[in-house]
Amino acid sequence: MTRTINDIVIAGAGQAGARAAEALRARGFKGSITMIGDEPHPPYERPQLSKAMLQSAGTSVAYIKRAQDWNETLDIRIETGAAAIDGDADRRVVATADGRSFAFDALLLATGTRPRRLPALEDAQIEVQYLRNIEDALRFRRHIHSRSRIVIVGGGVIGLEAACAAAKGGCDVTVIETEARLLPRAFPIAISDLVAKRHRSHGVAFVFGATVTGSSSRAVTLSNGTEIAADLVLVGIGVTPSADLAVRLGLPVADGIAVDACGRTAAPGIFCAGDVALQRSRCHGRAIRVETWANAQNQAISVAGNMIGESREYGDPPWFWTDQYDLNIQVVGDMRDADRITRGDPDSGRFSTIAMRGTELVGALSVNSAKDMAMLRRIVAADARPQRADLESPGYDLRAALKT
Ligand SMILES: Cc1cc2nc3c(=O)[nH]c(=O)nc-3n(C[C@H](O)[C@H](O)[C@H](O)COP(=O)(O)OP(=O)(O)OC[C@H]3O[C@@H](n4cnc5c(N)ncnc54)[C@H](O)[C@@H]3O)c2cc1C
Numbered sequence: 401m402t403r404t405i406n407d408i409v410i411a412g413a414g415q416a417g418a419r420a421a422e423a424l425r426a427r428g429f430k431g432s433i434t435m436i437g438d439e440p441h442p443p444y445e446r447p448q449l450s451k452a453m454l455q456s457a458g459t460s461v462a463y464i465k466r467a468q469d470w471n472e473t474l475d476i477r478i479e480t481g482a483a484a485i486d487g488d489a490d491r492r493v494v495a496t497a498d499g500r501s502f503a504f505d506a507l508l509l510a511t512g513t514r515p516r517r518l519p520a521l522e523d524a525q526i527e528v529q530y531l532r533n534i535e536d537a538l539r540f541r542r543h544i545h546s547r548s549r550i551v552i553v554g555g556g557v558i559g560l561e562a563a564c565a566a567a568k569g570g571c572d573v574t575v576i577e578t579e580a581r582l583l584p585r586a587f588p589i590a591i592s593d594l595v596a597k598r599h600r601s602h603g604v605a606f607v608f609g610a611t612v613t614g615s616s617s618r619a620v621t622l623s624n625g626t627e628i629a630a631d632l633v634l635v636g637i638g639v640t641p642s643a644d645l646a647v648r649l650g651l652p653v654a655d656g657i658a659v660d661a662c663g664r665t666a667a668p669g670i671f672c673a674g675d676v677a678l679q680r681s682r683c684h685g686r687a688i689r690v691e692t693w694a695n696a697q698n699q700a701i702s703v704a705g706n707m708i709g710e711s712r713e714y715g716d717p718p719w720f721w722t723d724q725y726d727l728n729i730q731v732v733g734d735m736r737d738a739d740r741i742t743r744g745d746p747d748s749g750r751f752s753t754i755a756m757r758g759t760e761l762v763g764a765l766s767v768n769s770a771k772d773m774a775m776l777r778r779i780v781a782a783d784a785r786p787q788r789a790d791l792e793s794p795g796y797d798l799r800a801a802l803k804t
Contacts, residue, residue: 412510413437416674416700423704438483449537454565513639546570555582559636661713663703683733733763
């Protein structure tokens with residue numbers, strides 16, 4: 401028998417939680433919605449934390465909505481500063497750390513991820529920080545001034561955006577990366593080299609093939625034996641899913657909370673969206689967690705409808721962007737293990753790279769070519785099959801690919 405949905409609880413008041421709550425009201429859901437978030441803020445989006453908020457001391461946080469708009473306009477109750485730590489999937493109840501219980505007919509787990517910690521810097525004397533929330537961004541910003549010596553561990557997107565802000569602010573910046581190149585997970589080598597070159601031209605130094613193994617109060621020691629003086633170490637070595645509540649609820653958890661194409665977990669009435677959701681990706685050919693702004697928004701909106709009786713599968717290809725200096729780089733789908741076709745002239749600073757596996761266009765990357773990327777996103781989403789020879793032809797209009 402289908403259960404009537406009167407009370408919805410959302411655990412996690414980040415981007416996915418907030419967009420799901422809005423979508424529920426937009427679809428006409430009239431029952432109660434309670435969003436439980438362990439941060440002391442109403443929901444906000446995180447891309448600003450490594451971009452606008454670090455660029456100038458005067459930039460304030462942009463919230464998704466003001467706290468009173470959630471309550472008064474949307475009639476959504478937000479419990480900030482409250483961690484949902486326990487629950488019972490059969491009795492349909494979650495409990496917060498301060499001892500309160502929240503009954504639900506449907507629950508959305510939108511608990512996101514948290515920074516992966518670097519054991520070598522636990523209990524270090526030197527100042528160490530991560531970059532995940534507003535407090536982290538404000539703290540990092542306080543260190544952005546000339547003569548500040550900043551070591552960044554991890555040459556991924558977040559570390560590099562922080563490096564960019566710090567270099568532009570006059571800091572002496574060194575990035576330590578264990579792999580032999582930057583952004584090894586998602587970017588082709590040519591793009592890694594392009595990004596490294598741009599950083600070097602702004603004075604950023606790199607150490608590849610090494611990690612931090614220890615520290616003193618004013619320096620870090622690397623695995624290759626060198627010591628680098630530092631006033632602050634920012635660690636950006638990836639994230640781990642915040643799935644403790646899901647474990648307490650008895651749900652299967654691997655590298656995230658397993659969901660089907662509609663965002664349903666293994667327990668009836670419990671759904672999941674955003675960074676923490678482990679869902680099959682057509683482009684990748686396996687289940688992955690997608691740690692992007694677009695996924696946190698669009699997957700959550702799609703899953704919200706399913707919580708109130710729709711049955712809509714979500715299959716948007718993963719898409720993200722990064723801004724560093726004058727480079728806007730966007731990636732859709734999966735660029736790894738594929739043949740690549742370049743469109744445009746890399747020397748001009750504007751071009752796109754298309755990834756093909758056999759006849760399938762599985763991903764694309766654009767550098768300062770947002771218009772191309774808008775079309776490539778549609779092509780990947782539509783699972784279109786343009787001919788390789790056409791894509792290689794400089795005059796080929798990408799719009800034609802949508803008709804293939
Ligand atoms: C610095 C930074 C820059 C980024 N820049 C980009 C970008 O340029 N482009 C892009 O595509 N993506 C970017 N991202 C990624 C994007 O912000 C994330 O994919 C998105 O925030 C995921 O949203 P979410 O709601 O799933 O998770 P989160 O944003 O992590 O929100 C989850 C919330 O749940 C809370 N929570 C966790 N456990 C509990 C619990 N038990 N009880 C209550 N609350 C709980 C967390 O504290 C958090 O507030 C960036 C991320 C960061 C950190």
